[in-house]
Amino acid sequence: MTVEDRAVIVSARIGAGHDGAAAELARRLRERGFDIACHDFLDLLPGRLGQRLCDAYHRELELVPRSWDLLLAAAGSAPLARLAGRLAGLAAPRLRAVLAAPPALVVSTYPLASQVLGALRRRGELAAPVGVYLTDPSVHRLAVSAHAHLHIAPNRHAAAAALRLGAPVAVAAKPVVAPGFRPPVPGERNRARDRFGLARGERLALVVSGSWGVGEVEDITEDVAATGAAHPVVVCGRNDALRERLRRAGVSRVFGWVEDMPALMRACDVVVQNAGGLTTLEALASGLPVLTYRSLPGHGRTNARVLDEIGLVPTVSRADLGHALHTARTAGLPRGADPADLLAVLARPAAVPARAA
Known part of the structure; x- marks a missing residue:
């Protein structure tokens, strides 16, 4: 592999959705010739702060789940955005170390990781293109970075929402699902x-x-x-x-x-x-x-x-x-381009054409 083939994916172990999407994107990008390094955003925070954040989120869901309605409603407020920015910024030193050998591509599947990567881009500390994979069908403000090159959404509604929230480019694509998930054959x-x-x-x-x-x-x-x-x-x-x-x-x-x-x-x-x-x-x-x-x-x-x-x-x-x-009847998955093709084109625009949907 050459330096140009390297890609870094940043996820977080908050639930399984962010990590699941990261693992499948990593598998598909490896098939397209990339050398992948995966990192957990929580481990990039100082000391045990990341694990404490994860534990607090878990406890809140168990003990006072209705508070998450209020938290989501406040996600676009200036005070919360500043707090999220400061929290994300605490991961910047370790993230800089991860990116010291410049990759061809950086991908985020977790909102706070998207925020800190955007900040590094804004300050000129990250030259590689940044792709954000939105793991949920609905999109909140903290999931969007105005300094990421591409936001990939699991449906058109989410892509439109990302654009309204400041994403420079947002496209709907096929959801990232591992190939083991398929209908049963007879018997x-x-x-x-x-x-x-x-x-x-x-x-x-x-x-x-x-x-x-x-x-x-x-x-x-x-x-x-x-x-x-x-x-x-x-x-x-x-x-x-x-x-x-x-x-x-x-x-x-x-x-x-x-x-x-x-x-x-x-x-x-x-x-x-x-x-x-x-x-x-x-x-x-x-x-x-x-x-x-x-x-x-x-x-x-x-x-x-x-x-x-x-x-x-x-x-x-x-x-x-x-x-x-x-x-109940199944509706099937939304159609679109493969997210890994879109990311490969982002990293190597002259060399890798996107596959047909």
């Missing part, structure tokens, strides 16, 4: 059910709530079961306490962290989610219909509104849940 659904100990011949609703297992998961599970339209299969992620509570409550189909989510999705008939993040796109890529129910406050609710408005994932009420579980 594969039953084999997957056997593997996970799930009954054949039942309609199964996969209840997901992110890698941290946050939100009204117990209520969602109870409501799904009460409809009689599907049997809930619950993934609690890394929330061991939630998994134990559900088991004590008599829920028999409960999983913690699942290494092979593509196979578990192929075992199920419909997905019920509360955040609208990467798992939603993975389910659609697997050919599953997806419903939003009891959304998380803050970004979960804004994501739900966008997904409903663009006709991708309906938001359902308790009164409509049973009918929706029975009749």
Whole structure:
């Protein structure tokens, strides 16, 4: 590899969506001849500040989730923007070290990383082009940097929102989903059910709530079961306490962290989610219909509104849940260029043509 082939991706372990998008972008860029270095923004902050920030976010979602409505509403305010800028700036010294050997491309999948990279560009400390991958269907101000060269959005609504918020260029592209997420071939659904100990011949609703297992998961599970339209299969992620509570409550189909989510999705008939993040796109890529129910406050609710408005994932009420579980149909993934092609062109405009959509 030459210096011109190097790319740096900055993500963050807050939830799994930012890291999931970063990992898949890294895989695709490697296929296009790039040498990839991935970094966690939280580890670029001084001392244990990054882990404390992650822990605080997690605790707030668990203990006072409704406060995230207020936080998101304030995301565009000047005081919060200045606070975010100062916090992002604390990562600048370590980020400069990461970028000391100039790469051909820098990509961010996390808003605060986008802010500090934009600041380095503004001050002339970063020559490489910067691409921002927006991981959510809805976009808030802190996710956009006026000094990034390109913002890649998972749908046209998000691209338009990024432009309104100051992105110089924003395009809608195919969502970044790992190739393992695909519809089952004949006979594969039953084999997957056997593997996970799930009954054949039942309609199964996969209840997901992110890698941290946050939100009204117990209520969602109870409501799904009460409809009689599907049997809930619950993934609690890394929330061991939630998994134990559900088991004590008599829920028999409960999983913690699942290494092979593509196979578990192929075992199920419909997905019920509360955040609208990467798992939603993975389910659609697997050919599953997806419903939003009891959304998380803050970004979960804004994501739900966008997904409903663009006709991708309906938001359902308790009164409509049973009918929706029975009749839900998959909408398929949005179409567009491959994000890795767009990023490759950004780094090597004269050498790498974008592939056809």
